[in-house]
Amino acid sequence: MILEKLDALSSLPMHMPGHKRNAAAFPWLKGLCERDITEIEGFDDLNDPAEDFSAMERAAAELWGAKESVALVGGSTLGVLASVLAVLGDGRELLMCRASHRSVYHAAELTKARTRYLTPPVDPALGIPLSVTPEAVAAALETHPDVGLVCVTSPTYEGVVSDIPAIAEVCHARAVPLLVDEAHGAHLGFGGFPRSAVAAGADLVVQSLHKTLPSLTQTALLHINPGLVDPLRVRRTVGMLQTSSPSYLLSASIEGCVRFMEREGEAAADCWLALLRDFRAGARSLYNIRLYNGGAGVFALDPSKLLLMGEEALAPRLRREHGIEPEYARGPLTLCMTGLGDTKASLDRLLTALLTLDRTARPPQTAPIPAPALPEQVLPLHEAMAAPGRLLPAREALGRVAGEYAWAYPPGVPCLVPGERVDEGVLETLNRAGTLHFTHKHGPESIFCVDLPGKMV
Numbered sequence: 001m002i003l004e005k006l007d008a009l010s011s012l013p014m015h016m017p018g019h020k021r022n023a024a025a026f027p028w029l030k031g032l033c034e035r036d037i038t039e040i041e042g043f044d045d046l047n048d049p050a051e052d053f054s055a056m057e058r059a060a061a062e063l064w065g066a067k068e069s070v071a072l073v074g075g076s077t078l079g080v081l082a083s084v085l086a087v088l089g090d091g092r093e094l095l096m097c098r099a100s101h102r103s104v105y106h107a108a109e110l111t112k113a114r115t116r117y118l119t120p121p122v123d124p125a126l127g128i129p130l131s132v133t134p135e136a137v138a139a140a141l142e143t144h145p146d147v148g149l150v151c152v153t154s155p156t157y158e159g160v161v162s163d164i165p166a167i168a169e170v171c172h173a174r175a176v177p178l179l180v181d182e183a184h185g186a187h188l189g190f191g192g193f194p195r196s197a198v199a200a201g202a203d204l205v206v207q208s209l210h211k212t213l214p215s216l217t218q219t220a221l222l223h224i225n226p227g228l229v230d231p232l233r234v235r236r237t238v239g240m241l242q243t244s245s246p247s248y249l250l251s252a253s254i255e256g257c258v259r260f261m262e263r264e265g266e267a268a269a270d271c272w273l274a275l276l277r278d279f280r281a282g283a284r285s286l287y288n289i290r291l292y293n294g295g296a297g298v299f300a301l302d303p304s305k306l307l308l309m310g311e312e313a314l315a316p317r318l319r320r321e322h323g324i325e326p327e328y329a330r331g332p333l334t335l336c337m338t339g340l341g342d343t344k345a346s347l348d349r350l351l352t353a354l355l356t357l358d359r360t361a362r363p364p365q366t367a368p369i370p371a372p373a374l375p376e377q378v379l380p381l382h383e384a385m386a387a388p389g390r391l392l393p394a395r396e397a398l399g400r401v402a403g404e405y406a407w408a409y410p411p412g413v414p415c416l417v418p419g420e421r422v423d424e425g426v427l428e429t430l431n432r433a434g435t436l437h438f439t440h441k442h443g444p445e446s447i448f449c450v451d452l453p454g455k456m457v
């Protein structure tokens with residue numbers, strides 16, 4: 001184990017990093033720098049794994065059911081970028097969910113791939129995207145024969161799972177590889193949780209270990225099932241994008257997590273699931289707050305995401321009156337994410353808080369932000385990003401083409417994508433979306449629009 005080797009280190013470090021494991025001199029590094037080294041004799045290199053890291057990756061592949069797995073210290077973001085870059089780049093298009101994480105858009109931008117969108121139905125009461133259907137993927141592939149990669153987010157941020165086995169079949173019938181952004185589903189396939197995309201036939205699956213499993217932030221896995229994708233090319237792309245000095249703290253965290261899941265993953269997942277069942281049973285007594293349980297248009301729901309519909313004050317009250325910090329809150333929706341580290345005590349505390357708040361809570365006063373109709377895609381996003389432009393007051397942007405992204409974080413799904421025409425629906429979404437991040441770092445009163453002389457954009 002890497003961790004044991006790190007703890008046994010006694011040599012004088014005449015190598016990087018510059019803190020020299022000297023916690024006494026740099027107290028802010030206490031508990032951190034002691035295990036922080038560079039690639040030295042006896043320690044494997046994550047970018048060229050041959051010993052411990054190679055064994056860890058083989059163990060991960062076996063555990064999740066992939067042919068090959070790659071450990072990442074740059075999050076699922078790195079996995080998405082590397083996957084898309086490794087597969088596309090020959091002028092073929094990317095078929096992706098419009099509600100994809102911005103890393104998928106950035107990947108499209110880097111490869112200069114034209115994006116085509118899957119727009120799954122939206123839950124009318126909650127405004128969240130539901131499952132992508134195999135029929136929708138088949139229809140999109142029929143309409144867009146130049147698609148060279150399909151990317152589906154499953155589970156979504158809110159826990160909605162799509163029928164990956166059927167979607168994989170549709171893609172493979174056309175020899176198009178399927179990338180599943182399973183960033184929020186590293187726990188899928190363990191115990192009674194829904195099946196993971198890795199075992200369901202996807203060619204590339206990206207999972208953030210840190211989102212639901214016991215591992216440090218930034219740690220992730222990229223699973224590869226070769227056939228339509230070349231694992232060597234994928235690894236080479238990871239090597240290009242990942243730092244040449246991968247943190248041993250993070251790498252040791254991945255190894256610890258993989259080994260833990262190997263030993264106890266099934267039992268731990270079932271234990272977590274039993275706690276979630278109890279929570280959901282207790283939540284049936286809620287009257288003014290509603291806990292989402294899936295429904296029509298949902299292939300499967302990851303029960304670990306506790307999506308609550310209630311009054312706007314729910315999240316601030318959870319925070320202020322009960323010391324509970326939700327993952328996300330917008331309008332009537334509050335999302336509490338659970339993880340393998342949750343306990344009976346933590347879930348009981350959340351349930352008690354909700355039951356208490358429910359007594360004085362008002363029913364939801366506001367409607368969720370409606371999903372806008374897909375704006376017209378005027379320019380490929382890489383072209384729009386490269387085009388000259390200027391910042392305009394939002395109202396003056398109406399009818400023009402955006403030259404930047406706008407997204408709220410979380411969940412990091414762009415409300416506006418470069419190359420899209422700013423229409424009334426876009427302005428309405430931006431108005432209601434809360435705190436937004438714009439590429440050009442300005443406030444919500446303006447939008448950067450492309451300015452192509454002589455072209456009616």
Ligand SMILES: Cc1ncc(COP(=O)(O)O)c(C=O)c1O
Pocket residue numbers: 074075076077078100101103153156157181183184208218219220411412
């Ligand atoms: C759906 C989805 N995909 C990918 C990512 C990127 O994951 P990471 O933070 O591990 O880079 C996120 C992050 O929030 C996400 O929500």
